[in-house]
Amino acid sequence: MAWFEKSAEAPARVPTEAIWVVCPGCKAYIAKEAWRAADKVCPRCNHHDRLACRERVALLTDAGSFKELNAEVSFNDPLKFTDSSGAYADKAKANIAKAGVGESVLTGTAAIDKIPVVLAVMDFKFLGGSLGSGTGERILLAAEKAIALKRPLIIVSASGGARMHEGIVSLMQMAKTCAAIARVKEAGLPYLSILTDPTTGGVSASYAMVGDLNISEPKALIGFAGRRVIEQTIKQKLPDDFQTAEYTLAHGFLDHIVPRKEMKAFLAKVLRYAGF
Amino acid sequence: MAKNTQEKLSPWDIVQIARHAERPNIADYLRLLCDDFVELHGDRLFGDDRGMIGGFATIGGEKVVLIGHRKGRGVEENIEANFGMASPEGYRKAMRLMRLAEKYSLPVVTFVDTPGAYPGSEAEARGQAEAIAHNLEFMSTLKTPIVVVVTGEGGSGGALGIAVGDRILMLQNAVYSVISPEGCASILWRDGTKAALAAETLKITADSLKGLGIIDEIVPEPAGGAHADVTAAVAAVKKAVLANLAVLKKIPLDKLVEQRYAKFSAMGRF
Incomplete structure (x- = not known):
């Protein structure tokens, strides 16, 4: 075969999407059923794939306990x-239809191992989990609900940062949400922040980073500026582990990295230490 | 006449004025606006960020804690000040000084002029995100009046990190934005040359921000921009700061903090 001829790649056994999932971490083909059973954690490489907000709610809360707040x-x-x-x-x-949620965060009341909480879960599928005015308002209302009900507040972040399309109003959601978090803390209530892949920009620089505990999942991307911007600034390639959860923990900004299947039990344990 | 000139400026023109090399910077304000300034250094954790300046200041007889981003003039000064891009230790120094302001019952005045927080690997390692986030949280409950003046570039989270306050003033030709027009153009238009269009679309000028209810007051600039008559520009800022301090000092602190929460809570409700 001449060197310039393209070798015919055998197309015969291409797995269909119906049966297989390609792990974004190691590119292995994982049976869809096994992938789902493992809550989208790769059995081969432990890659924790992104979850939709309702999948995360199902994983963290007692069955049937979640009641959505402020869906409007x-x-x-x-x-x-x-x-x-x-x-x-x-x-x-279009994103509302696609993600099945009215904003980039889903908020509600729920129970975690019978402990009543107020929970906010971001969804990266909704415009990259960007922080819009609706997102900020939902988080503020969730925080106020936690205060009114004297419950812990838990926020699961997944976001590229501010939502440029809402301009300065998006930026102000950083201040707005942090003001609400400050009140939860003043009320003596726990605020647990779970930073999932990815938590960057305006979300990492606001409510995600100021948890009583900052918790993450293995290998989650956590950072302020984007890798490309930093590389342009310092004119150097960054190491692979830069801005991972492990890097963030080593630099003192995370309390714990918890595997997905242990997260619910971990939250319940921490909340019991906090007196709940 | 001055008004006519102003009306012809596009948002992109205003960006150029806001970034003008001769635009009054923190050193000019300290020299021309303050009767006295005692610089206070360091965050007590890592270092002293020269891109963020702070200390005790007296403005028209009023004692305050003054904090501001520092852009230099000329290459050497700008390198020292990192072109006004503060690092985590800058935000942490700012917080330390604000805490001192609260303790000594001094109002806080902040001067915002930054392209953004420094996007470097060391800033990430030392927690740029945490430093800014902590300031946002802290400033929302600080029990002393806070007057914010956006004097030049209000660059995203790096600006907001010292810009949560009771009154947000903005110079007529300053800009305040979630992202630079160039950054927005390259991401959303995939074309960095569309910055002028992005500047217009993002609504980053004082007029637009007043209309959106984000800022409280526009401080007028001399014809041609603040750099055309620095003395007059600084005098207008001084007058506006003093007028706002006078109003805020009469409000009981609990009520002040309550109003600040209400102010930021309302942002993004339409």
């Missing part, structure tokens, strides 16, 4: 923002 709070379009790929309002509406 959704995105706003204060800038009437349009870029080269279209209007923000259209994209946001």
